[in-house]
Amino acid sequence: MEIRKKVQLATSLPGAKPICLVGTKSQAGVENLAPFSSITHLGSNPLLIGMVTRPDTVERHTLQNILDSKAWTLNHITEEFLQAAHQCSAKYPGGVSEFEATGLTAHYEAGGFAPFVAESPVKFSLELEEVIDIKSNGTKLIVGSVQQIILPDVALEASGHLDLSGLGCLASTALDTYFSIQEIGRLPYARPE
Amino acid sequence: MEIRKKVQLATSLPGAKPICLVGTKSQAGVENLAPFSSITHLGSNPLLIGMVTRPDTVERHTLQNILDSKAWTLNHITEEFLQAAHQCSAKYPGGVSEFEATGLTAHYEAGGFAPFVAESPVKFSLELEEVIDIKSNGTKLIVGSVQQIILPDVALEASGHLDLSGLGCLASTALDTYFSIQEIGRLPYARPE
Numbered sequence: 001m002e003i004r005k006k007v008q009l010a011t012s013l014p015g016a017k018p019i020c021l022v023g024t025k026s027q028a029g030v031e032n033l034a035p036f037s038s039i040t041h042l043g044s045n046p047l048l049i050g051m052v053t054r055p056d057t058v059e060r061h062t063l064q065n066i067l068d069s070k071a072w073t074l075n076h077i078t079e080e081f082l083q084a085a086h087q088c089s090a091k092y093p094g095g096v097s098e099f100e101a102t103g104l105t106a107h108y109e110a111g112g113f114a115p116f117v118a119e120s121p122v123k124f125s126l127e128l129e130e131v132i133d134i135k136s137n138g139t140k141l142i143v144g145s146v147q148q149i150i151l152p153d154v155a156l157e158a159s160g161h162l163d164l165s166g167l168g169c170l171a172s173t174a175l176d177t178y179f180s181i182q183e184i185g186r187l188p189y190a191r192p193e
Numbered sequence: 194m195e196i197r198k199k200v201q202l203a204t205s206l207p208g209a210k211p212i213c214l215v216g217t218k219s220q221a222g223v224e225n226l227a228p229f230s231s232i233t234h235l236g237s238n239p240l241l242i243g244m245v246t247r248p249d250t251v252e253r254h255t256l257q258n259i260l261d262s263k264a265w266t267l268n269h270i271t272e273e274f275l276q277a278a279h280q281c282s283a284k285y286p287g288g289v290s291e292f293e294a295t296g297l298t299a300h301y302e303a304g305g306f307a308p309f310v311a312e313s314p315v316k317f318s319l320e321l322e323e324v325i326d327i328k329s330n331g332t333k334l335i336v337g338s339v340q341q342i343i344l345p346d347v348a349l350e351a352s353g354h355l356d357l358s359g360l361g362c363l364a365s366t367a368l369d370t371y372f373s374i375q376e377i378g379r380l381p382y383a384r385p386e
């Protein structure tokens with residue numbers, strides 16, 4: 001199979017994944033945004049999130065900033081600012097902030113180092129716990145603990161369930177294909193009988 | 194925050210993730226199915242997929258079978274067999290096959306050890322490459338290379354793009370909330386200008 005076709009299939013095959021902008025800041029103060037899709041839940045108590053990075057891509061600023069500051073944010077993308085969010089995947093030179101380049105708005109919480117994306121309805125900050133080498137192909141799993149969560153009160157149900165589709169959060173494959181999501185049901189805890 | 198509420202929020206927070214049935218078989222020949230959502234693309238060449246497992250849950254049969262046989266399948270879930278797929282999360286005793294318990298149909302390819310789910314429109318087999326301990330919380334990242342892909346010819350576009358929403362593939366959070374996905378667009382490769 002031709003390599004570009006193979007890559008496209010490979011990135012679609014595992015299915016629709018979350019799509020968030022990762023917000024970081026360099027030691028020189030340059031703010032950075034990069035779209036990430038390889039985000040997963042690792043544990044609930046403590047609340048740990050993992051994401052996979054390749055050292056040789058646009059994500060290298062993100063990785064370096066996280067290693068330097070131990071801090072980053074994850075900001076869910078919605079259709080309202082999808083074009084600007086997608087544009088953050090462009091390979092800007094090191095001194096250029098994706099906030100300035102795309103018009104997205106940085107938001108800071110007191111005491112926080114990494115910028116949030118003001119336009120995002122669901123955003124949270126993380127602190128670095130662990131960077132794990134994946135020997136099979138030289139990628140890295142970055143593990144962080146969630147520090148602060150910002151979301152509209154109405155989106156959080158009494159059960160702790162978060163209304164992701166009501167908030168307009170998207171999913172993605174291959175960082176080029178975007179999906180809206182529609183909740184079709186919640187099923188009860190399954191028992192053998 | 195109350196612990197059950199915290200878990201629910203924690204599992205929703207990273208966003209809508211893929212939802213697949215993992216098919217395995219024990220050395221004694223007992224077929225096993227378990228729903229997994231923490232599935233991510235690690236690389237395209239070779240085509241590597243990662244998934245996260247906790248040793249202390251229903252997933253333990255899955256993990257043991259993978260460690261023993263080095264083989265498993267991933268089978269995308271659609272709304273047509275969602276109830277049966279969800280039922281596979283029940284904690285059946287060791288000698289019970291989720292295929293028998295739920296009525297789903299095992300499918301084997303020549304030379305393959307792990308069963309596919311015949312009802313699934315997109316399914317692929319993997320071979321174990323690496324098991325990585327995540328020290329932060331005792332979970333494991335299982336890394337596999339894709340061996341064989343089974344999908345309808347019409348779903349694979351010339352570009353390699355896979356029509357996941359057309360195939361009815363779902364997404365999930367918390368292994369209890371299910372989403373249909375609708376492709377809203379494919380955006381061109383982003384450049385700085």
